[in-house]
Amino acid sequence: MTVETQVVVIGGGQAGLAAGYHLRRLGLEFVVLDAQAAPGGAWQHAWDSLHLFSPAAYSSLPGRPMPVQAGQTYPDADHVVGYLTDYERRYGLPVHRPVRVAGVHRDGEFLRVETDAGLWRARAVISATGTWWRPFLPAVPGRADFSGRQLHTVEYRSPRDFAGQRVVVVGGGNSGAQIAADLAHDTELTWATQRPPRFLADDIDGRALFDVATARRRALEEGRTDTGGVVSLGDIVAVPPVREARDAGRLKAAPMFVRLDRDGVVWADGTRAPADAVVWCTGFRPALSHLAPLGLRGVRGHIATEGTRAVDEPRVHLLGYGDWTGPASATLIGVGRPAREAAREIAGLLAQEPGRGPAPVPTRGSGQDLGGVQGADAGREGAEQNP
Template sequence: MNNSVDVVVIGAGQAGLSGAYHLRRAGYQPGTGFVVLDHAPAPGGAWQFRWPSLTYGKVHGMYDLPGMRLTSDDADPARPSSEVIPAYFARYERAFDLRVVRPVHVTAVRDGDDGRLLVETSAGTWAARVLINATGTWDRPFWPRYPGQETFRGRQLHTARYPGPGAFAGRRVIVVGGGTSGVQHLLEVAEVAAETTWVTRRPPVFRTGPFGQDQGRAAVALVEERVRRGLPPQSVVSVTGLPMTEAMERAREKGVLDRLPMFERITPDGVAWADGRHVEADTILWATGFRAAIDHLAPLRLREQGGGIAVEGTRAVRDPRVHLVGYGPSASTVGANRAGRAAVREIQELLGAPYDSQWSPEKVAVGH
């Protein structure tokens, strides 16, 4: 297969769907003006792979996709988020006729003829004038390396494969990582495990009280500055701190949130520190985050010396044909929505507005 379109969108999570929606609204037609390629087997982005115990009620800050609300009738807080959000995304794709092509694995993006980009995939090659990259981070779980890691006789797993708390019943579990997922796992596992030990690189910062728009903008600005300088992006939560919930307060009172600094090495039956401390364990759960899934962009040589891709707005500084949404400061549901809109505005400036469209997103959404 070899197709030619104006815009290829890689990824059909929140950022990719937002970009596709705004392309439709700008007059680009699915299949001819743009195409959305998604490696997942079904709608839902990374949400379809989340652990069953992450119910929709536990999801922090899920924003509606542009043009269609997730109603309270569909968003039962007791249902797994891996069911609620993929069902919402599926309705969204149908309502706006986005015609996502899946499952398609993108292997590389290269320079082609006539200034076009060649998007090489498991289903053939697409030629595009512009690329919206919305591949997120889920496919690149980060596993730190420590001496002795291969000697551990117990089980090691990452957040990306977290099965829920039941798998840890009666076990001695070390949870590594101070982010939101790490704390969620820790609180769940502590209810059923024989014992838990929480280990983080830095002392966790807990946030109490309201977190308004000014604080949010300041946090995003810090992440944005790193991306502008071409450094690998940090998560927004790394600069906002962890919101102290009632469940976390109860866990702190029980000592569950008593934290140890990072260990020096891993032993066959646990972990050890330089001062001689040793904690025995059956399981090490690495809640150590993810990295941007952008290896397929390597042929374009977009990375800076700092290791990241420098971005102005959504546009890669080294190649204005490439837009990154859901990257760095836009790696949140509200940020992804805004980045999708901003990317399409910049694409219109680069390519010129397409032919007039009679398509009305407001009308399409009615009744869905």
């Protein structure tokens, strides 16, 4: 099967749906290819206790406010999955699933998208695969020698799986803090971080973080190194479970250990902590292997972008991978604006083709970007968001 269309969006999570919304408003022909069997993106694979950083009223994709979840100030992951499922249905977005993309290739005036369900040929491609599918594990000496269980954030589900065990949680970002707080009640917990964890003030949640990311991005674009003293998105949001564990003295961080041995972890001074399990909350890298045939990575492995557009292939846009593809674009609160700009740039590109009139530009109103910060790893440890 070979299908020809104007735009292929790769990824059916929040970034892919936001892109689809704006492409639909511009009247473009497109498909969304999603590797998952069901709607909801990475949210359907999150740990049981994960909640958003901000209330439902501030946690919306463009055009459709997220409904309030009964009894919850901060909606849980299941509520987000339901919202994304409804969003996809409400706007009739043409999502094909499960479809796994093997590679994107140049094919004359087209880009050829090769998948396990056939070929698509498109004038432009939006890559919106996120980072969840490429967990990052640091090269800590002795990892292969450890006899206990090792898992990454993506594999963690519930503290019930570790009751009564000695567990080491590694990582000082939001996922590390939340999972450490989750485990603080029923395990012998060690929380190891590269630097002392920084907690945001208790009254700061996702409603403020998008403004922080936007201010920082604007300062850098203007050539200013002074970002106004704004806090980093890597700082920990004191959501209620984290705040409770911290205030009860159960959430105390130890310095990062230097190696593992068969029985546990070892610090530089020889101090040891026996462990039954290590949970690596060490972030992610963007899942971009499907773009490898285009040769877009530079000498340091970075794909250069201007906004969301790949510098070396203007028909390709990258959406939802972190600040380098738009302020807070890996979050619900932040993805709407760069999705809108990517769709507009693509419409402008297509309008230059012979026989096609100018692309329509939407007015303000139904497409306004409300939003809330995604609960999973809005902060990051190490190379989580590095392209």
